[in-house]
Amino acid sequence: MKQYLTFTEEVRHALENNLPVVALETTIISHGMPYPQNIEMAKEVEQIIRDNGAVPATIGIMDGKIKIGLTDSELEEFATNKNVAKVSRRDFAYILASGKIGATTVAATMIAAEMAGIHMFATGGIGGVHREGEITWDVSADLTELAQTDVAVVCAGAKSILDIGRTLEYLETQGVPVVGYRTEEFPSFFARESGFGVDMRIDTPEEVGKMMNTKWDLGLKGGMIIANPVPESDALNHQEIEAVIQKALAEAKENNIAGKQVTPFMLDKVKKLTEGKSLATNIALVKHNAEVAAKIAAAYQKEANQGK
Ligand code: PSU
Ligand code: MN
Numbered sequence: 228m229k230q231y232l233t234f235t236e237e238v239r240h241a242l243e244n245n246l247p248v249v250a251l252e253t254t255i256i257s258h259g260m261p262y263p264q265n266i267e268m269a270k271e272v273e274q275i276i277r278d279n280g281a282v283p284a285t286i287g288i289m290d291g292k293i294k295i296g297l298t299d300s301e302l303e304e305f306a307t308n309k310n311v312a313k314v315s316r317r318d319f320a321y322i323l324a325s326g327k328i329g330a331t332t333v334a335a336t337m338i339a340a341e342m343a344g345i346h347m348f349a350t351g352g353i354g355g356v357h358r359e360g361e362i363t364w365d366v367s368a369d370l371t372e373l374a375q376t377d378v379a380v381v382c383a384g385a386k387s388i389l390d391i392g393r394t395l396e397y398l399e400t401q402g403v404p405v406v407g408y409r410t411e412e413f414p415s416f417f418a419r420e421s422g423f424g425v426d427m428r429i430d431t432p433e434e435v436g437k438m439m440n441t442k443w444d445l446g447l448k449g450g451m452i453i454a455n456p457v458p459e460s461d462a463l464n465h466q467e468i469e470a471v472i473q474k475a476l477a478e479a480k481e482n483n484i485a486g487k488q489v490t491p492f493m494l495d496k497v498k499k500l501t502e503g504k505s506l507a508t509n510i511a512l513v514k515h516n517a518e519v520a521a522k523i524a525a526a527y528q529k530e531a532n533q534g535k
Pocket of ligand 1 (some may be wrong): 261
């Protein structure tokens, strides 16, 4: 499978020397945020990871290769090209084989990260069970990926455009631990609260790193969610955002939005309805997740190296 992967020098060096690496997704760049905020966010997040003791590996598919780490011009391409496909597990082989350009979702980024030997990943929010999912069957492939691929994902929870209760039930069934990083409540992306608890609260990078090593030493396949609430100063009000989401959901329904269009459509609508406030919050929480992921990656790798 290695023939499909290409690495930037920075990432190759880190992996060869067992240094901490944090994977980053490209869907958030190509489909989650407008230009130029998307490229600014992407570059800042990479720098935050370096400043916190790890190496960033932004992952995307182009020219028939799975790119583990992107150059600045490649990042720019993902940020500006309107023809970038959104790639989840089911799209992966087609986009790669056809030489098209594809941005990886949480699911696809986990697949590529595991192939590359990277076990830490920072993003904004994961996909989940959509509201009315019991009718539409719209359940993100991120959840089944978390059940089978050994990558820990730092995120700000799941957006309340989703059915958070059912998302957590699904994760429980699939055996995916949901860790609250310095919180007992599962965060809802834009807001710090959701009304739902986490499975366990952990307060230090060392303890999270130890749990990751233990899980995989035991051969317990699958990922972990490390839920890291948006910083208080950047959080939106839970009730206010709920009202906005209701409105956006109604518009999605009116416009018959389905399948992989749902998440990008909702993000764009919420941004318009909050006059950009949601975008600022989105950027702030991704940066915070990058910082926490870098620290956990460093602790995880240190322990893993001692066991070698
Ligand atoms: N949440 C965000 N921004 C995003 C996404 C989620 O705040 O861009 C993206 C991620 O890549 C996630 C994907 O994996 O949406 C989920 O899409 P779907 O529900 O179609 O699986
Ligand atoms: Mn979906």
